[in-house]
Amino acid sequence: MIHDAVIVGTGFGGMGAAIALRRLGHDDLVMLEREDDLGGTWNVNRYPGLAVDIPSATYSYSFEPNPYWSRLYAPGRELKAYCDHVATTYDLRRHMRFGVNATGAEWDEDAKAWTVHVEGGEPVRGRFLLTATGFLSQPKLPDIEGIDSFAGTVLHTTQWDDDVELEGRRAAVIGTGATAVQLIPEIAPRLAELTVFQRTAIWVTPKSDAAVPRRLQRLYARVPLTQRIARDAGSAVLEAVMVAGVLKYRQLHVLNSLAARLATRHLERQVKDPETRRKLTPDYSFGCKRPTFSNTYYPTFNEPHVHLETTPIDRVEPDAIVTTDGTRHEVDTLVLATGFDLWGTNFPAFRIVGREGRDLGAWWRENRFQAYEGIAVPKMPNFFTLNSPYSYSGLSYFTTIESQMKHMTRLLTAMAERGATEFEVTEEANDAFLDRMTERLGDSVFALGSCSTSRSYYFNQHGEATLLRPTSTLNAFREAGRFPLEDYALT
Numbered sequence: 001m002i003h004d005a006v007i008v009g010t011g012f013g014g015m016g017a018a019i020a021l022r023r024l025g026h027d028d029l030v031m032l033e034r035e036d037d038l039g040g041t042w043n044v045n046r047y048p049g050l051a052v053d054i055p056s057a058t059y060s061y062s063f064e065p066n067p068y069w070s071r072l073y074a075p076g077r078e079l080k081a082y083c084d085h086v087a088t089t090y091d092l093r094r095h096m097r098f099g100v101n102a103t104g105a106e107w108d109e110d111a112k113a114w115t116v117h118v119e120g121g122e123p124v125r126g127r128f129l130l131t132a133t134g135f136l137s138q139p140k141l142p143d144i145e146g147i148d149s150f151a152g153t154v155l156h157t158t159q160w161d162d163d164v165e166l167e168g169r170r171a172a173v174i175g176t177g178a179t180a181v182q183l184i185p186e187i188a189p190r191l192a193e194l195t196v197f198q199r200t201a202i203w204v205t206p207k208s209d210a211a212v213p214r215r216l217q218r219l220y221a222r223v224p225l226t227q228r229i230a231r232d233a234g235s236a237v238l239e240a241v242m243v244a245g246v247l248k249y250r251q252l253h254v255l256n257s258l259a260a261r262l263a264t265r266h267l268e269r270q271v272k273d274p275e276t277r278r279k280l281t282p283d284y285s286f287g288c289k290r291p292t293f294s295n296t297y298y299p300t301f302n303e304p305h306v307h308l309e310t311t312p313i314d315r316v317e318p319d320a321i322v323t324t325d326g327t328r329h330e331v332d333t334l335v336l337a338t339g340f341d342l343w344g345t346n347f348p349a350f351r352i353v354g355r356e357g358r359d360l361g362a363w364w365r366e367n368r369f370q371a372y373e374g375i376a377v378p379k380m381p382n383f384f385t386l387n388s389p390y391s392y393s394g395l396s397y398f399t400t401i402e403s404q405m406k407h408m409t410r411l412l413t414a415m416a417e418r419g420a421t422e423f424e425v426t427e428e429a430n431d432a433f434l435d436r437m438t439e440r441l442g443d444s445v446f447a448l449g450s451c452s453t454s455r456s457y458y459f460n461q462h463g464e465a466t467l468l469r470p471t472s473t474l475n476a477f478r479e480a481g482r483f484p485l486e487d488y489a490l491t
């Protein structure tokens, strides 16, 4: 049986794609999800302190506003509840199959369809294939000698277990990314000792969070335009930060320096000990790596039972972490806030083979990471890759999702009008797009800033910053509705 489309992933990207396809009349959808519930990142991440760090009015579908976010930056459980609400409202659950791990997909030239292989089950087939598998979805377990021999509790932040007792424990957190910044202040008060192992410091700016008063929530519900204004204001600020601080570094690096200054002041105000301050100060330009914000992260390091360790880890023993200076840090609980593997095991998240045997992962690695408008790849007919190089512009992922929904709608509408059953982006259009993105990156902090020590996942293994689309979100959204249809071969 050949379905209209197979979508892999039931996070916000996969659900947005399903909504777009349903609006176009494609009702026979199969959505595969390896977890046992929907929601992608907001289902998997449940660690203490989890919250969105994009204003919630902006971090949601524009066509499905939620007037009832409790805070400017809503906690993770509200995001998960919103995922559930969207799935119910748009009747998406009936398409979803949980606990199904896609392991490979190939284009069948005879059937003009994709075959998606799944672990331990029958393959699923669809005219279209959409991968919505996320960037931050393959947890990275650190490759540290002896880590498997650790006798205490080990928790990666994506596998948080609320039943694990933290009270009175001696814990280590490895990693100081955005996840650790949220988690550390939450767990520190419960622990007897906490040692934070930092390899690369992160830029942290103040966080202006607040509860959304009930009467404002009621106003948003009664007069949606008011929330729309809040959303647009949030989007405008994010756009300005991204364009000025990251993409137009050549022209506006003074703004980038101001952001670094703001973060440095924040640190100076919040941490008493000069040596700890020095260790917490990044040695790379603001924006090379994703910054974050918090009012509670830095003060945690003033606590006498919290230690910041910057000597590299040499090995793990059953009851300790040993640093390269020979010091044994005895711990009974190991928290791995070590993030995700983007460029090794992701891109794509499973093997995808298109026309003429093109293996997407191999092709990306042997050539350059690329995708036309961040969504289509030559020799990959009827395939939308929603988490691909150059797909993510701006700071709210929803601007990307909605641009991609628009792109799909324009293309699939044109196909229907022409009676076509197949699309494939041309090599020429893809090359031209790649050239344009490469040129634009030349103005960005990634090219002109001091990024070599940042260990930023924005950069791939070839040292190219191919994750973010170096244009404004407005540009991405406009192009999604205007790209030349001749960029695709429709047959």
Ligand code: NAP
Pocket: 051, 052, 053, 054, 136, 140, 142, 143, 144, 174, 175, 176, 177, 178, 179, 180, 182, 197, 198, 199, 200, 290, 313, 337, 338, 339, 340, 454, 455, 457
């Ligand atoms: P991350 O930013 O990749 O941070 C991982 C941390 O683990 C880094 O400090 C890294 O150090 C360290 N690490 C990894 N392997 C290590 C090793 N072998 N030895 C020592 N240290 C090691 O991951 P994350 O904090 O989970 O955040 C990922 C992304 O998720 C964020 O950038 C953000 O986009 C998103 N996020 C968003 C929110 C939000 O919206 N509120 C919250 C959390 C996360 P190096 O830097 O030296 O590699």
